[in-house]
Amino acid sequence: MIQQHKSFKEQFQYQTGGWKYSALVRFLLFLALWLLLYFSFAGKLIPERYDIQLNVASEKTIWAPEPLENEKATLKAQDEAAESVDPVETFVSLTNENLVQGLYDKLEQLNADTQVTFDDKVNIYRRELPQKREEFINAFLRSGATTSIHSESLLAEVKKGITEQEYRFPEDAFFKLPRLSNEDLEAMRPVTVDVVNEIMKDERPDAQAARAQVAEIVNTSNLTKNTQRKMVQEIARFVITPNVFFDKQATEEARAQARENTPAVMILKGEELVKKGEVITKEKYELLNEAGLLRDKVNYMPQVGLILLVTLMVLLLVMYIMQRSPTLTENNSRLAMLVLIYFLNIMAMKLVSIGQTPEFPLAYLAPVALGSMLITLLLDIPLAFLSSVLFSLAASIIFNTGYEVIFDFRIGFVSLLVCFSAIFALHKASQRSTILKAGVMVCLVGAASVTALNLLSDEYNLRSMLQSISLMIGSGLLTAVLVIGLMPFFEVSFGILSALKLVELSNPNHPLLRKLLTETPGTYHHSVMVGNLSEAAAESIGANGLLCRVGSFYHDIGKTKRPSYFIENQSNIENPHDLIDPKLSKSIIIAHARDGVEMLKDHKIPRPIWEIAEQHHGTTLLKYFYHKARKMLEDEGKDPGEIKEEDFRYFGPKAQSKEAAIVGIADCVEAAVRSLRNPTVDQIESMVQKIIKNRLDDHQFNECDLTLKELDKIAITLKETLLGIFHSRIEYPEDLTKSVKKGEA
Structure with missing residues (x-):
């Protein structure tokens, strides 16, 4: 009944309660991201409008907001190109x-x-x-x-x-x-x-x-x-x-191709169209009209284009998140963090762009890789790669001071390289110092990329190249400092468990681990063994092995409240369960999961860790005390059917993630194999298969996304790891033992 009430409560909260599960909040977050990108690009992509009258002097100088084609000059150039083609x-x-x-x-x-x-x-x-x-x-x-x-x-x-x-x-x-x-x-x-x-x-x-x-x-x-x-x-x-x-036909095709290949004669972006005080002629008026610069005839095409551009960028991100990062759609907290990271990264670029000029490439100082590094550490590496592409596109627009195109490919190219290099440098980061190393990588890759671009440029200038390299070095260091400073904020504010945080939590000097070691040494040793097993099993199927290891260290922390009631801590003492009622024993054993969650919450341990502690037993049955209770009723001449299975099951919930399920399997396997005096290869293999099959038959994996193929890999990995752990205690086959005694092997 307790389990059913809890499931109903969770379902009710998911559907109606809390902003974390609200579809409306999720929509508003994506809308906020859309608005962020729109207004960040609007100043660069939407031209200003002017109140211009024909045959009246202009009150200000007007520059081309975008490249404009000079149609008459283009037609003339095409005719000349066609005439210059020799007969084929x-x-x-x-x-x-x-x-x-x-x-x-x-x-x-x-x-x-x-x-x-x-x-x-x-x-x-x-x-x-x-x-x-x-x-x-x-x-x-x-x-x-x-x-x-x-x-x-x-x-x-x-x-x-x-x-x-x-x-x-x-x-x-x-x-x-x-x-x-x-x-x-x-x-x-x-x-x-x-x-x-x-x-x-x-x-x-x-x-x-x-x-x-x-x-x-x-x-x-x-x-x-x-x-x-x-x-x-x-x-x-x-x-x-x-x-x-x-060849007449080939000649005509060549001349047509020459026409097509003739570039349009363009008025470049930023080129002066009208000088201040210049009288607006009909030709100038038509040119301004074509550019959409007249207030009396507004050109809405740039707005439409910008809307489509931003919509496509956000839609790309939304489709990826829905298909590849379901945790972001299930929990608006993480989605809010992603939007905040985008906001910080783009605002940092906008601040730097204030001082950007064609002569001074301040864009190279912008911490473009900031968002990619934060997403790598806090969320998801593939998502970081996709975001890097979007950040690079944003940088190529925000820092574009050229006159030919919307995107400055040089800024976009350098930005993409430094973002990708930062992600590679942070892959499997285990220490805070790795962030600084990633910053150095950004410096080196950024310096190399701007050097390459400068050497390839027709306007190569040593001073400009050294200036760009210096700015890229400053960008890498600035990015590392910002990431180091922002990481604790995101971890605390959003309850994110990064790889760096996991490594910190695995430190044996953590108060809870010290408590576990000093008060329940047997449980501590058991937890370390479970950590080794679960990490290997998780990595074999691509799950988070580090989370499994650290979660294993804390999964039985609740046993520190009543250590003597757990067999691994009963050294040279009588088992207290022999003296109490099975129902009371059941309550004590089951309580360790709930007690562990409370202790972990009190010590501000991140949610994924205490979820493993809460879910590693799922709703499994305490078979020993269940059958003991039934036998006691039989001995008293009563109906053993009065003892119900659900009264001897853990409260759960069942494992909600692969990591929680793996820790649960490893916990059970380690305890079972440790109970064998001299485990053989066959015994270990049989024990692992039996435990996984029992949990599968008991529907303990119904709420996580483990597949049968992954369960087979987990079984194989656990067996191999256990053979390595217990190798010194595995018995040799009889014929091999005899050979060893005779000195033949």
Whole structure:
């Protein structure tokens, strides 16, 4: 009944009571973050409006609030760029060697035919050689049109170019061709192919110039007969065609691309549009109107853009928190802390930006990594990485003094590097001095990044570079000091248990741990052993191993109120439970969890620690006293059914986190294995599996997000760790023991 009442109360509080669980408060916190970003960026991104009249002198100087395109100048530049593009000529491979092979096939066939007279052969060659070349060209054009490899306009140019540069076979050559023997043709064929390939492999817009090289190449061949060389030259010249042609479509595409690639002629951000006292002409008025600077025609687009920008940034953060950081949506306290960190980080940047000028890069002094370091230490490392991206974007807007773009990529780049380096330096931080080391890392990475940017700049200046490096060093040290100073505030105000705080709580000189050691040494030793087991198990599934270890140190602190009633502290004394009623024993045992929570709260121990102390037993059954009570009723002749299980169960609640569940398993496993005189490997493995299965069957893991796969990993890790702890007491198998005694092993 007590457990049911508590669950109802907790459910009621979650739904109706307290700002920590209110959906409205959560919405207001995200709205506050949205407003923070909006007003932080508004001064940089939303231009001022002016009351300007046509043909009236301006009362003040007006600068361009953002880059503006000069459309007339842009069109002129595009036309000039298109006109400057030379006509595009495309290389077209006609595979002329195939025509060579076809001609030689015809020569060998006809010359070998003795029934055809010499004169007929001459006439056939005079008629069919040009025809074969024409068929070859037409076949290529049809293939190109069918496969769409080349455009129609290019194929038309190919046909035109080949026709215009056609080579006519000399008349006397027609009389020499029939006299060529098969041996002559066999010797001439490869030479002709080589000559054609050698010439046609290069771009040949002028076929006549290419044909002029034929004689020189043929004369270096291995042909010995003059007739062979002469005919090879004629056949090669006949086959050679131009292979580079004007490509109209490609030329038009290149000119269109040149137009697209021509940058718009811009009036730069910050460039003077109107001087004070200058008369506003129609051209100036239209320019001011396009820039949205006229009060009578307000341009709402910058506001809309800024709203979209800030909404996207906040929405990105909201989606990440909902999917990957459910603790922030379940507890508005942590969400409020996150919003406060954003506020502090952005306000620090805004304060530094007051003195920012293009000549003096004061932006490098801003503690941009402040928020990333605090989120890493207090909340979540992946969330810190996402926030680093948002902080870098904010810095690139807030510190932008350039005239070309909204974001200053240099500031954003440096900010992102120092934020990431700070997160890496703080990974698994265990001491406060780690914060100072992270500050030094920010100094080094920041100095290196600004040095790189300065060296890459066309306006490289040694003095400016040294100035930037000095500011980055100051930024790293300032960030470390601010984080060290703010950490206690966040830990106390929001009850956050950081890794640094956990290490401090694990100090054996802590009053509660000293009390545990001096008053209940058995429990202290048990707690240390549970800490070793739970830490290893937690790390095997990616849970917080350090929290498990420190939580284990304190999980049984309630036993210090009645130490002699717990077996690990009963050294050489009689067990007092043998003399009292099982129900009273049950009350004493169960009370240690509630007493421990009260003691931890009194000593201001953070919530996650006392939650482990409260939840490590869940609602498990005290089986020993339950069965003892039933047996006593049986011995008295009464119905043992009067004893109900729920009366001998811990009040709970069940484990709400992986860490609490792991500590509970490790607590039970350590006590069970310690009860064995000489534990063997099989006994340890069986004991671990049995304890986890009993808790699983008892539904003790229903309220935490442990999976069956993770439970298997926990069981394996606990077994391996226990084998390391109890290795000296594990019995050898019988045959191995005999070998050891004989000195064989």
